[in-house]
Amino acid sequence: MSELLLIDDDQELCDLLATWLRQEGFDVQACHDGQSARVALAQRHPAAVVLDVMLPDGSGLELLKQLRVNHPDLPVVMLSARGEPLDRILGLELGADDYLAKPCDPRELTARLRAVLRRTVAPAITSQLELDDLCFSPARGVVTLGDREVSLTVSEGRLLEALLKQPGEPVDKQELAQLALGRKLTLYDRSLDMHVSNLRKKLGPHPDGSPRILALRSRGYYYSRG
Numbered sequence: 001m002s003e004l005l006l007i008d009d010d011q012e013l014c015d016l017l018a019t020w021l022r023q024e025g026f027d028v029q030a031c032h033d034g035q036s037a038r039v040a041l042a043q044r045h046p047a048a049v050v051l052d053v054m055l056p057d058g059s060g061l062e063l064l065k066q067l068r069v070n071h072p073d074l075p076v077v078m079l080s081a082r083g084e085p086l087d088r089i090l091g092l093e094l095g096a097d098d099y100l101a102k103p104c105d106p107r108e109l110t111a112r113l114r115a116v117l118r119r120t121v122a123p124a125i126t127s128q129l130e131l132d133d134l135c136f137s138p139a140r141g142v143v144t145l146g147d148r149e150v151s152l153t154v155s156e157g158r159l160l161e162a163l164l165k166q167p168g169e170p171v172d173k174q175e176l177a178q179l180a181l182g183r184k185l186t187l188y189d190r191s192l193d194m195h196v197s198n199l200r201k202k203l204g205p206h207p208d209g210s211p212r213i214l215a216l217r218s219r220g221y222y223y224s225r226g
Helices: 011-023 034-043 060-070 085-093 106-121 154-164 173-180 191-203
Strands: 003-007 027-031 048-052 076-080 098-101 129-131 134-137 142-145 148-151 213-216 220-223
Touching: 003 011, 003 034, 011 027, 011 106, 027 034, 034 060, 048 060, 048 106, 060 076, 060 085, 076 085, 076 106, 085 098, 085 191, 098 106, 106 154, 129 154, 134 154, 142 191, 154 173, 154 191, 154 220, 173 191, 173 220, 191 213
Parallel strands: 003 027, 003 048, 048 076, 076 098
Antiparallel strands: 129 134, 134 142, 142 148, 213 220
């Protein structure tokens, strides 16, 4: 049974989602503010977090920043009542694995959670991937670049793994979305593009200054050799 931490100040919604998720086999703990969520995270190790953008004692995005520092490999699905594109972009830029606007369909939330959890527990076929100056451990979710180590989120790790397995060859966006996000992209969905942008920032360019990840119009993304 996967343990979830649900962080949302809307107690009625929390009760609704928790009831549904428990029926689906999840062990759910609910917190209604950032402080109680921090205490819960210090005491427990949930398999995933569902986090609202707006909290009574601060921004959920600020809490997400802390999560990415202290728990870089913890899957996080963001929720927002506003559902504004800027909220989605900020959440994904800060490392959320997925994003849903409220009110959300409990079935859709369940599907998104199962997708990120499958990516977390799926065994890595390759213990280590190496290319030029980059070494990636899928099991640890850590990239080594020279003497620098970079921690990746679950989505970023799956994305990099897919690109490194066929360097120089473009991977279709929908195929990447299935591998990295566990789902197909919908119309105007920029989730994959934001994860690619985050990965580019974390990895930086090749030693010669050329970009590591490139886009081919209508064909997808590929990892370039240095």
